[in-house]
Amino acid sequence: MGRKRTKSGKIRLAEVAELAGVSPITASRFFRNPEALSVAKRTRVDSAARELGYVPNLAARALASQRTEVIGVLIPSLTNNVFSDVLRGIYHASEDSRYSIQLSNTRYSILQEEKLLRIFLAQKPAGLIVTGIDQTTESRAMLEAADCPIVQIMEIGPNPVDMMIGFSHFDAARAALDHLFGQGHRKIGFVGARMDPRVQRRLDGYQAAMKDAGLFDPRLIVATATPTSVTLGGALFTDLLAKAPDLDAVFCANDDLALGVLFECRRREIAIPEQIAIIGFNDLEFMASAVPTLTSVRTNRYEMGRTAATMLIDAIEGRRPERPVLDLGFKVMERQSSSLRRSDSRPALSGTGPANKMVALPSSHD
Amino acid sequence: MGRKRTKSGKIRLAEVAELAGVSPITASRFFRNPEALSVAKRTRVDSAARELGYVPNLAARALASQRTEVIGVLIPSLTNNVFSDVLRGIYHASEDSRYSIQLSNTRYSILQEEKLLRIFLAQKPAGLIVTGIDQTTESRAMLEAADCPIVQIMEIGPNPVDMMIGFSHFDAARAALDHLFGQGHRKIGFVGARMDPRVQRRLDGYQAAMKDAGLFDPRLIVATATPTSVTLGGALFTDLLAKAPDLDAVFCANDDLALGVLFECRRREIAIPEQIAIIGFNDLEFMASAVPTLTSVRTNRYEMGRTAATMLIDAIEGRRPERPVLDLGFKVMERQSSSLRRSDSRPALSGTGPANKMVALPSSHD
């Protein structure tokens, strides 16, 4: 009777409270902290809400409480399937929570990232997931001043803003090289595209390994800022071959490039691994079913996303993780494309990571 | 001096208005409809906002205006790279707009879709993008009752809820089959995974084509509900070969499966296309650089996402499209994997689509 509806006919908290015979604030508490109510009122509010089909108005809640239940995610690309795996993990972990994901694409620009960060922060997100450790000074300052938990993903390094989850791309690249050295390869090329900070660190790892082995030769490196693709892998490999015809192995900065190299070898009738060995990076699904099967450095992308979101939500709700920096490690998945001599009983080269299946081998972050 | 800040120190519209020497409501208008202001005030507010680094509070705006600037997107999967292309298009089109994307994953469940739809609708989204045309009756009713524009994507069919953009999977499959028939193939197998409604319609198209040609044989069909992968392609092809050893071509419901079939053929030393022809679906990037290059049905996924978001935003802002249903068509990209006889001057088989590069060939939607 006296119940007045909003124009749009939506049910408000006040209606629920009235039907339940409690004050609006009590009804409000029911949705945020049911334990604070007596059992009697709790059930009354519950059934009133059900009966009316009440759905809270998030905008009003956000305005009144001065905070949102939004987790902001800043990633550099939607194209790259590395990020789609990470995202899948993030969405998965957030699905059963009250938090919703707000995604923004920095397009590999730290300036764009800074701009987006400013917008995100102004909306007082519950938490933030940002990619990598190479923010602008200004972004870094904003992140540090932010009053919400933050997780940096994709890699680990010194001075986390807050939490951090990833692995050492530098060490992973070194492990790839060590694997190739172990197979007797010496003239090892590097093929890289996009060259974002993480690919750059893989290149750094490659260079360090080659230098340490006294095998470094700049002609063995082909890198471009062009976005990656299978076709590009073939093209870059062609360039590499022109510069270094006596090549005996290729470290590809990602698996798409590796597949492109595989096809290009097939086109040129180069035998793999007899003439040239191939190793990729990320271990996408197709690597294991290519012919020959392709060696790759496995990274835990889905796990990274899922764990990042879980850690973040825990932190938002006051459950801070025991250790704020998590190294998820990597693992060299040795397959036909790099196995000249069958590796006998030597375990796969691994970085640190969950104890279940990885050999502990701490990556150095200095 | 007299300027009072909110506790958190955030700049409010009132501060901007004060600095600009106008009333808050005028400042408000500047952000929503600058043309309504005189040039003098416009520049004053603009510089005041810049100087203070003002960012509007979206929650307050949403609460006061009774609407949000959120576009809800319901897709069945984040894994499938078909959807990541669509999403890229959607995000791209929304980036320069005031609208933000809220993504939810139905996991191929129309019940889950219904649940998510209910939540979305309660927050009064500015618009909605939903996948496909197979909603539950309840979902359908909610969509029709929603007071925001809606775009259905990925396929076209009768009775759009509002707008619709996609192509006919049935016709696309028929076109693939027609291409194979044209190359002289008769024992054509079907390999499909996931079997969502759109893959199902591709299977329907395959069946119709085979029946019309008097070549239908249920043993030629291998389909599973398992999510797709390259490895699965090889496994399904193995099954198919066991059931129909005299196969001369395979229509794969997507490109991952096609790549798996390619590798499996290589493993079995089956010559492509001499012994078995392969055609995929979607024309992912790698199809053109495989060895042999793989024929596929090109679909305009990025374009679909971009156009859907653009149409939706236009509709939200009152610019309804001339035609609410858009057929983006498809195109059979003939490559080595299906070219027994070099196709001379015959144009590629196409569905309807943008005039620029596709041969108009309307798909029937009945």
Place this chain on the structure above:
DNA sequence: GTCGTTGCTGGTAGCGCTGTCAACGTTCCT
């Protein structure tokens, strides 16, 4: 029996913004 303590509940006062409508000045028409 009094006092504090705890647990639960409600009143009040906004959160920051925009819808509505009225008021103003200017221009243009008759």
Place this chain on the structure above:
DNA sequence: AGGAACGTTGACAGCGCTACCAGCAACGAC
């Protein structure tokens, strides 16, 4: 010149919810 029409501006009153604090009952300690 008077008035209508338009463009521009501002005052006011919320949007639906929650933070904050006060109040009240019930209970235990002394």
